[in-house]
Amino acid sequence: MSKKNRRSVVFVLVAVLALLIILPTIAMIISYARAVTSEDIQKQIDSLKEEASDLTDKLNAIRDKLQQVAAEERSLSELKKAQDEQIELTRLEIENTVAQIQQYGLLIASKQEELDNAVAQEAERRSQLQSRLRAMEENGSVSYIAIVFKATSFSDLLDRIEMVNDLMSYDQSVLDSLKKAQEKIDAARESLEKNKEALNSSKALLEEKRAQLAVQIAQADETLLALHEEKKIYAEEYEKVEQQENEIWERIDELTEQYEKVKAAEVEAARKAAIEAAK
Structure with missing residues (x-):
């Protein structure tokens, strides 16, 4: 046998062996394809539709949660906005x-x-009167009685008595004026202090309120x-389930197409x- 013929025989043998190996697989595929009926496919479709329905229910539940x-x-955003305001x-x-509070502090100081x-001012006026008395007596400060008894004549006595009366009246007037001024100013200052204290209390309450709002x-x-x-x-879960549902419906479409062909x-x-039976 020539070398060329030998090669041809070998090629044929290899082809036959390959065919023998492939044929069972092809037969099995054909057999499987023939074994799948439209009823089987319909069952798969029904099962997938049921699964898709479950996924739809799950999607609805997730959607409800998302909306909630x-x-x-x-x-909460509206509440927070109100709290910010x-x-x-x-x-x-x-x-x-x-x-x-600062203004009340200034008023109190004023x-x-x-x-x-x-x-x-009253001290200055009193000092001026004392200077007049010292001008009358070289020995400095004297009592009102001493001033009267120092008179050198009756007219001088009258002048001194009048001056003493004026001084006594003035001293009393000064004392009354100072007392009234002090009482008035003390009352005003006390009122201002109370207002300032009330404002400090309000400020403390406001600070507490602000701290609570901050919390x-x-x-x-x-x-x-x-x-x-x-x-x-929830959004990620929704997207995932929706993708699963879409894949199932794609598979249902494929099976529906296959069902129609098999049917x-x-x-x-x-x-x-x-026809064969009628022959």
Whole structure:
């Protein structure tokens, strides 16, 4: 046998062996394809539709949760906005109260200065009178009686008595004036101190209110962050389930197309069988 013929024989043998190996697989595939009926496919479709229905229910539940979380988020955002506005108003109230406290401090200082000036003025006037007395007596400060007894004549006595009366009246007037001024200024200062104290109390309450609002806002921020994360998780889960549902419906479409082909083949086979049986 020539070398060329030997090669041809070997090639044929290899081809036959390969065919023998492949034929069972092909036969099995054909057998499987023939074994799948339209009823089997319909069962798969029904099962997938049931699974898709379950996923739809799951999607609806997730959607409800998303809407609930979104509603809570909106409500809390509105509450936080109101709290932000409230804390801003409280801050302005505190600033206004502090300004009032400062003004009352200035008024109190002004009243004290007013009292100090009144005392200084009266002291100056009293000093001037004492200077006049010292001008009358070389030995310095003397009593009113001594001034009278120092008279050198009757007319001088009358002058001295009149002067003493004037001095005594003036001294009493000065004392009364100082007393009234001091009482008036003390009353005004006391009123200012009370107002200032009340404002300090108001400021303390406002500071406490602002601190409470700050805590509430921090809690709202924390809750909003948690709601945002929760919404994100639900959204991701929704997307995942929706993708699964879409894949199932794609598979249902494929099986439906396969069902139609198999059903058509079954109808055709039944038709041919009927024709053969009629012969």
